Amino acid sequence: MKTEIKHQWIYEQSPYEVWKYLTQSELIALWLMPNNFEAVVGHEFEFRTNPIPSLELSGIFYCKVLEIVPFKKLTYSWKGGPVYGITTLDTIVEWTLEEQGNGTILNLKHSGFKGENYDILMGMTDGWLKNIQKMLDHIN
Amino acid sequence: MATPTLDAFQVIADPSRRQILYLLTKDSYNISNLAENFEMSRPAVSKHIGILETAGFITIKSIGRERFCTLNQDGFTELRNWIDHFDEFWNIKLKNLDTILKGKKNSN
Numbered sequence: 001m002k003t004e005i006k007h008q009w010i011y012e013q014s015p016y017e018v019w020k021y022l023t024q025s026e027l028i029a030l031w032l033m034p035n036n037f038e039a040v041v042g043h044e045f046e047f048r049t050n051p052i053p054s055l056e057l058s059g060i061f062y063c064k065v066l067e068i069v070p071f072k073k074l075t076y077s078w079k080g081g082p083v084y085g086i087t088t089l090d091t092i093v094e095w096t097l098e099e100q101g102n103g104t105i106l107n108l109k110h111s112g113f114k115g116e117n118y119d120i121l122m123g124m125t126d127g128w129l130k131n132i133q134k135m136l137d138h139i140n
Numbered sequence: 141m142a143t144p145t146l147d148a149f150q151v152i153a154d155p156s157r158r159q160i161l162y163l164l165t166k167d168s169y170n171i172s173n174l175a176e177n178f179e180m181s182r183p184a185v186s187k188h189i190g191i192l193e194t195a196g197f198i199t200i201k202s203i204g205r206e207r208f209c210t211l212n213q214d215g216f217t218e219l220r221n222w223i224d225h226f227d228e229f230w231n232i233k234l235k236n237l238d239t240i241l242k243g244k245k246n247s248n
């Protein structure tokens with residue numbers, strides 16, 4: 001099952017230009033959402049949009065800057081839930097930029113999506129395989 | 141036979157139930173075929189299947205006289221809804237970014 005989202009876009013502008021739109025709060029707001037982002041590792045910020053009742057999400061995403069490689073890579077956590085303090089969506093957004101000619105290849109990876117039963121099932125499968133391994137080790 | 145209601149962790153705490161789920165990740169089975177994989181009686185296997193069904197891990201479909209077990213997708217629906225939502229969300233946003241970058245270039 002698919003548990004992450006990947007997108008790739010090619011822009012005519014340089015990585016330097018695209019980077020500004022990923023890391024300057026007022027420029028991010030132009031295309032993504034209102035936010036209080038700062039390009040500082042460890043900085044905690046929020047994106048704000050309308051509530052999404054179908055997903056039981058309040059519309060406020062709580063994020064933290066995890067990694068910055070200027071003009072190349074930006075990673076932040078992306079959490080949300082029905083109300084403040086309850087996290088049902090606990091994911092990671094990773095941007096990478098590559099220079100292509102005069103333009104930029106922008107890659108987005110949004111990962112870490114989990115469903116309750118899916119988690120349990122995968123945890124179970126892992127545990128099960130480990131137990132089989134242990135058994136085989138024991139036999140050998 | 142009443143099927144006890146267990147939480148998800150109690151449901152998978154049992155090795156036989158884990159093995160049923162594991163088998164169903166590979167293929168769908170009817171109850172007789174599933175029972176062949178176990179040394180316990182068929183009613184005992186049926187009871188485990190009942191517990192898994194009640195907990196939403198599997199669904200049972202009747203086709204003719206056979207009853208087939210498959211992994212239940214409902215437990216994964218929430219996950220799929222989130223992924224679908226954000227997939228489309230990012231598609232729209234990245235298009236926005238393209239429009240804005242192009243607009244900026246034209247106005248220069």
